[in-house]
Amino acid sequence: xxxxxxxxxxxxxxxxxxxxxxxxxxxxxxxxxxxxxxxxxxxxxxxxxxxxxxxxxxxxxxxxxxxxxxxxxxxxxxxxxxxxxxxxxxxxxxxxxxxxxxxxxxxxxxxxxxxxxxxxxxxxxxxxxxxxxxxxxxxxxxxxx
Amino acid sequence: xxxxxxxxxxxxxxxxxxxxxxxxxxxxxxxxxxxxxxxxxxxxxxxxxxxxxxxxxxxxxxxxxxxxxxxxxxxxxxxxxxxxxxxxxxxxxxxxxxxxxxxxxxxxxxxxxxxxxxxxxxxxxxxxxxxxxxxxxxxxxxxxx
DNA sequence: AATTACTTGAGAATCATTCTCAAAATAATT
DNA sequence: AATTATTTTGAGAATGATTCTCAAGTAATT
Ligand SMILES: [Mn+2]
Ligand SMILES: [Mn+2]
Ligand SMILES: [Zn+2]
Ligand SMILES: [Zn+2]
Numbered sequence: 001x002x003x004x005x006x007x008x009x010x011x012x013x014x015x016x017x018x019x020x021x022x023x024x025x026x027x028x029x030x031x032x033x034x035x036x037x038x039x040x041x042x043x044x045x046x047x048x049x050x051x052x053x054x055x056x057x058x059x060x061x062x063x064x065x066x067x068x069x070x071x072x073x074x075x076x077x078x079x080x081x082x083x084x085x086x087x088x089x090x091x092x093x094x095x096x097x098x099x100x101x102x103x104x105x106x107x108x109x110x111x112x113x114x115x116x117x118x119x120x121x122x123x124x125x126x127x128x129x130x131x132x133x134x135x136x137x138x139x140x141x142x143x144x145x
Numbered sequence: 146x147x148x149x150x151x152x153x154x155x156x157x158x159x160x161x162x163x164x165x166x167x168x169x170x171x172x173x174x175x176x177x178x179x180x181x182x183x184x185x186x187x188x189x190x191x192x193x194x195x196x197x198x199x200x201x202x203x204x205x206x207x208x209x210x211x212x213x214x215x216x217x218x219x220x221x222x223x224x225x226x227x228x229x230x231x232x233x234x235x236x237x238x239x240x241x242x243x244x245x246x247x248x249x250x251x252x253x254x255x256x257x258x259x260x261x262x263x264x265x266x267x268x269x270x271x272x273x274x275x276x277x278x279x280x281x282x283x284x285x286x287x288x289x290x
Numbered sequence: 291a292a293t294t295a296c297t298t299g300a301g302a303a304t305c306a307t308t309c310t311c312a313a314a315a316t317a318a319t320t
Numbered sequence: 321a322a323t324t325a326t327t328t329t330g331a332g333a334a335t336g337a338t339t340c341t342c343a344a345g346t347a348a349t350t
Contacts, residue, residue, distance in 0.1 A: 020316050020327055041306080056330045061307065079222050079277065081337085082306055097266070100274055108265050113258050117280055120253050121242070126282040129245055132224065133278045135262055137271040165296055165347050186337080201299045206338065226306085227337055297346070302339105309334065320323070 003033055006072070006089070013070040024055045028063040032073055038084045038096070038105050078105075078134055095133040101142035108135070148178055151217070151234065158215040169200045173208040177218055183229040183241070183250050223250075223279055240278040246287035253280070 010029050011021050031048055039047075041060050048055055064085050067073035076084050078098050093114075094107040113133070121128040155174050156166050176193055184192075186205050193200055209230050212218035221229050223243050238259075239252040258278070266273040 018327090022315075022328065024329075054330095057306095058308075058331085059329060062328090077222075077224050081226075097269075097271060099271075106269065106271075110261055110265060113261055116255055116258055120255060121280060121282055124242075124251065125285040125288070126242060126244075126251070126280075127288060129281045129283060131278070131280045133276070135266060135271075135276045136274045137266055138274060140270040143270070143272060163296085167297065167347075169298075199299095202337095203300085203339075204298060207297090291350100293348100293350080295346100295348085298342105298344085300342100302341080304339075305337095307335085310332090311329105312331100313329085315328070316326085318323100318325080320321100 002089075003030075006033055010067070010070070010072055013072075014066070017066075019066075024059050025063050025066070027053045027055060028060055029067060029072060032064075032067065032085065032087045033089060035087070038076060038078075038086045040080075040082050040084050044085070077132070095131075095135075097135040097137050097139075099139035099142055100136050101138055101145075104139050104141075106139070147234075148175075151178055155212070155215070155217055158217070159211070162211075164211075169204050170208050170211070172198045172200060173205055174212060174217060177209075177212065177230065177232045178234060180232070183221060183223075183231045185225075185227050185229050189230070222277070240276075240280075242280040242282050242284075244284040244287055245281050246283055246290075249284050249286075251284070 007026065007029060010026075014021050014025065027048060028044070031044060031051075031053075035047070037043075041057055041064070044060055044064075045055070045057055048060075064073055064075070068075050068085075072088060073085050074088055076086065076096070078084065078096065092109065094109045097106040097108055098104075099106075117131055118128055152171065152174060155171075159166050159170065172193060173189070176189060176196075176198075180192070182188075186202055186209070189205055189209075190200070190202055193205075209218055209220070213220050213230075217233060218230050219233055221231065221241070223229065223241065237254065239254045242251040242253055243249075244251075262276055263273055
């Protein structure tokens with residue numbers, strides 16, 4: 001199955017840096033792969049804990065950095081003063097809509113926006129490295145309250 | 146001149162909340178109006194200090210909040226783990242390009258992007274409240290190094 | 291001038307994240 | 321399997337931006 005393939009690729013990534021494959025690192029990556037949400041460190045910590053796996057927050061941060069570096073995770077900031085992480089099983093790039101009432105996160109992509117961003121940069125002779133784009137909304141459910 | 150008009154509007158805004166017009170509040174607003182940059186609290190603090198005005202950081206934060214609330218300033222987050230503030234003398238909405246090498250901030254607006262954002266939201270029956278859009282780039286100057 | 295209400299600044303508190311370092315674990319080598 | 325070299329882990333301290341607390345100071349009103 002696909003998940004094991006990813007886990008093995010993660011092990012390879014670890015070895016490629018002359019680091020060691022540890023139970024903690026694997027637990028964190030597995031937990032990330034099994035969850036589609038955009039979670040903060042604390043949520044991952046609590047989820048692991050509830051499943052009987054204790055890993056320190058420091059190790060979670062360190063391992064998420066590693067996962068980001070090798071393309072297994074994406075770190076995002078929706079202006080809360082803390083980072084959130086999502087897995088990158090489905091490679092497709094997307095941006096996010098965040099409900100300011102309930103916090104629900106909805107993904108979106110728009111090729112026109114992606115293209116215009118590139119055009120804006122090349123018009124100024126700037127090289128586009130990455131972008132951060134969030135729409136803060138009141139979602140359909142929160143409107144009917 | 147325009148600046149005095151803004152200062153007076155700020156005084157009115159203060160009074161409208163039954164707050165008091167103080168020297169500190171006016172110094173902070175004036176400093177903001179006289180500077181076109183996207184600055185963090187510490188930069189405003191140091192700039193005031195260098196001009197002989199000592200205002201505590203706590204008061205700067207408090208006054209900037211007030212200025213934001215009444216439309217005199219805009220608070221932004223370019224993922225540095227701290228807020229930046231710019232004045233809103235020229236009301237026009239814009240987003241930002243940030244050079245990842247030298248930190249230079251360049252403003253941009255694109256009406257197509259603005260419109261598409263609205264379309265994305267209405268297609269989902271979401272109500273768009275605000276957005277945050279940054280392009281991280283290597284600016285023209287930094288490329289020639 | 292007196293009264294009332296709000297503001298200020300110093301330093302403590304908060305909170306996410308990073309750092310430190312001794313003990314534990316992994317991987318490589320006998 | 322035991323030894324060795326190297327890395328990792330977790331506890332708790334440190335950091336840094338921002339907020340909070342509260343006593344002393346100031347503004348506005350009468
Ligand atoms: Mn996502
Ligand atoms: Mn700007
Ligand atoms: Zn919602
Ligand atoms: Zn630059």
